[in-house]
Amino acid sequence: MHELEERFPDVRFYNPRLTEVQADVSIGPGTRIGSFSLIHRGAKIGGSVTIGSHCNICECTIGERVSIQTACHITRGVVIEDDVFVGPGVITLNDKLKGGALSYPRICRGARIGGGSVILPGVTIGAGAIVGAGSVVTRDVEAGALIHGSPAQVRLRAGEANA
Ligand SMILES: CC(C)(COP(=O)(O)OP(=O)(O)OC[C@H]1O[C@@H](n2cnc3c(N)ncnc32)[C@H](O)[C@@H]1OP(=O)(O)O)[C@@H](O)C(=O)NCCC(=O)NCCS
Numbered sequence: 001m002h003e004l005e006e007r008f009p010d011v012r013f014y015n016p017r018l019t020e021v022q023a024d025v026s027i028g029p030g031t032r033i034g035s036f037s038l039i040h041r042g043a044k045i046g047g048s049v050t051i052g053s054h055c056n057i058c059e060c061t062i063g064e065r066v067s068i069q070t071a072c073h074i075t076r077g078v079v080i081e082d083d084v085f086v087g088p089g090v091i092t093l094n095d096k097l098k099g100g101a102l103s104y105p106r107i108c109r110g111a112r113i114g115g116g117s118v119i120l121p122g123v124t125i126g127a128g129a130i131v132g133a134g135s136v137v138t139r140d141v142e143a144g145a146l147i148h149g150s151p152a153q154v155r156l157r158a159g160e161a162n163a
Contacts, residue, residue, distance in 0.1 A: 014053070028064065040076075052088070069115070077104030084108075087115035087133065094121050108143065117152075128158070 002016035010029035013019050018035035021027075025039050028047025035053045039045070042059035049062055052070035060074050063082035068074065070088045078092050084107050094102045103122030107113065111125045114133035125131065125141045132148025132155075141147055144158025156162065 010047075034070070046082070063109075075105075077102060079104065079106045081107065081109040081111075081127075083110045085112040087113055087117070089116045090119070091117075092119045096121050111141075114148070 004013055004016040004019060004021055007021070008027050011027050012032045014033065015035045019033055019037050021039040022041040024041050025043045027045045028049065030048040031045060033051045034055070037051055037053060037055040037057065040058045043057050045062045046064035046066065048065045050067045051057065052068060054071040055068055056073045058074060058076040060076060060078040060080070062080045063084070065082055066080050066084045066086070068086045072086055072089065073091045074080070075092045075094045077094050080086070090113050092105045094104050105119045105122065106124045108125060108127040110128045113119070113125070113131045114135060116133055117131050117135040117137060119125070119137045123137050123140055125137065126143030126145065128144045129141045130146045131137055131141070131152065135148045135152040136150035137147070138151040142157065145154050146156040147154050
């Protein structure tokens, strides 16, 4: 049995020889982790989560039933709440590169982030919001809104019908 399977008997690694999980990581039962992914020291990952291949998961907090698709960068300090979907190639950031303090994105319950999106430092994406593919999210997103573009703009608010 591989060392990762001994440490995390309730977690399924697609190929444990091709995954690194550093010390002080917690992972809930039923979670699946793809190959060539790196889970950094201190990460907290809930149960029934899917983490695809080629992901870099820093010291962050990930809730229950979250899906993180292939090739995502989840930077240190990010909080991802329950039932969030993170499409392939999403990048989260925590440093504005202007010398100030780090600030951390938060993705609230049930939000869906389209593939290739970039989430800037300190941005909160409200519960149930949808971020279109390829968006650059520079400001907080209200719950239930649909946004896309660079910079991402609100296209639809919660309760509004699609035109
Ligand atoms: C944002 C999204 C949900 C909108 O879907 P929709 O409401 O069906 O939108 P439509 O396809 O009818 O497009 C409406 C308009 O928005 C534009 N648009 C749609 N998605 C866009 C995006 N991600 N970025 C920029 N413009 C976009 C369309 O070009 C169209 O513009 P037009 O009216 O000038 O022709 C969808 O396009 C999207 O990006 N989904 C995410 C897909 C994804 O990443 N999945 C991950 C798992 S595979």
